[in-house]
Amino acid sequence: MADDIAGRGDPIKTLQLMWGRIEAPKRGPKSKLAVADLVRAAVRLADEEGIDAVSTRRVAEAVGISPMSFYTHIPDKAVLLDLMLDAVARPADGSEEAQAFRPEDWRANVAFVAREYRAFYLRHPWVLQVATHRPVLGPNTMRAYDYFLAAFDGLNLSEVEMDLSVTMVANYVHGAVRDVARARMVKELTGMSDDEWWHAIAPFLETVDFSPYPVASRIGPVVGELYGLGDPDRAFEFGLECLLDGLAVMVERKGGRR
Amino acid sequence: MADDIAGRGDPIKTLQLMWGRIEAPKRGPKSKLAVADLVRAAVRLADEEGIDAVSTRRVAEAVGISPMSFYTHIPDKAVLLDLMLDAVARPADGSEEAQAFRPEDWRANVAFVAREYRAFYLRHPWVLQVATHRPVLGPNTMRAYDYFLAAFDGLNLSEVEMDLSVTMVANYVHGAVRDVARARMVKELTGMSDDEWWHAIAPFLETVDFSPYPVASRIGPVVGELYGLGDPDRAFEFGLECLLDGLAVMVERKGGRR
DNA sequence: CATAACTATGTACGGTGTAAAGTGTTATTT
DNA sequence: AAATAACACTTTACACCGTACATAGTTATG
Known part of the structure; x- marks a missing residue:
């Protein structure tokens, strides 16, 4: 019901994610997933089933991780939405x-x-x-x-x-x-x-x-x-x-x- | 998150509510509340706290009934939204x-x-x-x-x-x-x-x-x-x-x- | 006075976003 | 080589949501 607005995942983080400016972490296990994978899955969900189908849980499920692992990659659902918007603003392939x-x-x-x-x-x-x-x-x-x-x-x-x-x-x-x-x-x-x-x-x-x-x-x-x-x-x-x-x-x- | 659309509270019922065409029921206890009271409370909520604050539960609470009693008056949240839209389209008082x-x-x-x-x-x-x-x-x-x-x-x-x-x-x-x-x-x-x-x-x-x-x-x-x-x-x-x-x-x- | 029609309630289910804490992996530091 | 810090990921939990369903109480009608 009705878009939310909040988020508070600070704007800098959003921009860094959007411009691919998150430097690869030195330690810890490598992630098999890129942020772009999550965003792509979210966009597919939205295209196919509408924006209501886009939940952090379903996006996580779509890329094969547990619900909370979503937050390892993206701080916030609001940030996900921003990322989706920019992802989709790319000119259609070859077009x-x-x-x-x-x-x-x-x-x-x-x-x-x-x-x-x-x-x-x-x-x-x-x-x-x-x-x-x-x-x-x-x-x-x-x-x-x-x-x-x-x-x-x-x-x-x-x-x-x-x-x-x-x-x-x-x-x-x-x-x-x-x-x-x-x-x-x-x-x-x-x-x-x-x-x-x-x-x-x-x-x-x-x-x-x-x-x-x-x-x-x-x-x-x-x-x-x-x-x-x-x-x-x-x-x-x-x-x-x-x-x-x-x-x-x-x-x-x-x-x-x- | 993001407006929904469904509802399926049949359109006739919505129109009847909007035009005040629900004939007062003959039997049963009289309700102290009019549909307009619920709608007014919902609009107030939306004006003051945003559309996300409008839930059937909170509207019910605002008019002093239990959560499920909401559905005695309005079939659906989608119908409530329609009613809110028309209610608010009334020219501002005396204006x-x-x-x-x-x-x-x-x-x-x-x-x-x-x-x-x-x-x-x-x-x-x-x-x-x-x-x-x-x-x-x-x-x-x-x-x-x-x-x-x-x-x-x-x-x-x-x-x-x-x-x-x-x-x-x-x-x-x-x-x-x-x-x-x-x-x-x-x-x-x-x-x-x-x-x-x-x-x-x-x-x-x-x-x-x-x-x-x-x-x-x-x-x-x-x-x-x-x-x-x-x-x-x-x-x-x-x-x-x-x-x-x-x-x-x-x-x-x-x-x-x- | 029984009953149908009605208002209102309580309980329950499956969904949501995300806080908090814990587990295991990896690269660096000691 | 051992300790540790940084990290990916998971589990559990909470408060909220819309609403299906069953129930209880109230009122006008037959």
Whole structure:
């Protein structure tokens, strides 16, 4: 139930683990396991069974150690979550990121990274449910940020404007992907499609007086008939287009390439 | 840890509870407690101690019944969460919602509802952590949706365009408020400010080679020096302005009021 | 007055994160 | 070569969670 936040496994330790900066201990028995093994197992669990399936016990079991041995490698579940987030931010193997930007078409570049980011969330929907303590400053996350920023490079934007633009697009994508991700998870976990759900509650809704919601009762039925619970792909593209139009205003004001 | 989704307390029961449609039972002892009492207690817990503090046991304790008596009133924890979400969507007492829109200034209207929505999340940050099974179709949520929609009324937008616009703005707000909400919770729960955290990790960051992230290492320091971890209020307003610019393109094309 | 319908409770189970203490292995120090 | 410190790993234990199940007490109806 609901992500936790605590942790208190000091941030330095987290960073050291994330950047592989834990020097191999001199004495004591060598461990057969690397931290990366635990993280990989945890990510697999999350991908396959959802974030709730990720418990320190199950991760330990997955890599073949006893429950408490988990804590030999990772101080905290909260730290594990941070490590998972950075691990998963690595570009998919052999993949699309190699694509170079087209210098003369910034709209295409921004749209591309936005769609990539959305696809990332859809690959690992549990990421949306993990509340991190602080920004994850791992190598893969940094790389993703860098790539995102690069889409706004060469437009004569100030550093701050570039950062704000990335933040805005990232925020939009995050918000927009949430519904789709939820819908997918619900369908998988409950075996009830949106249509079935809608039909199940329709009889009840007919008994409700919607007159206190005049605008909604004008809009809702039209939208509902055309799209059911909404077409999230279309909604995403609509919002993205609108965002790009807004960015264009700034870009043109700054005299960047069009 | 991480919101759950399941529940299977059938949707009809949830709706009945939300709309107060459970007819008072004829026989049996009268309950001194209303469902609303449980929900209110749960919301208080969430507001004061975070969503993790909301357990069926603690809610029961808060209203003075034994742990299992909770289930006499509410079938499921998942249903409780839905009820909490709708309860909290009610406009704050005596408040701002009374404000009428200015018919000739749609930008102001949209900005207003966006800021209101953001303020709502900041009042109840735990809402961001609750994954609902399906859209919450309660009276208060409906009212909020209606109000949001009304900001786009009279602009000659089609029903679908109105819905997509609301969705887009809501998605942006949702994404944008996430960081602030997190920052606040972390500060409260850990007693460590962002500045302290930053200073704690700075020595480590100096040992990291950032050359693989050329754009980020050009942008990051400038942004960092000026704003530390970022000024979320400014980021929000920047993105909102940009969104409004984008919406303006559509609104003007449709020949609505400017 | 018996019974059905209802509120409320107690007990129990399998799950969680992790504190604390103990066991055995290894590299260094004496 | 023996002692020791550092380490991986395990066992046990605790307090919490959601909730299934069985039970006890209360009330309106037949």
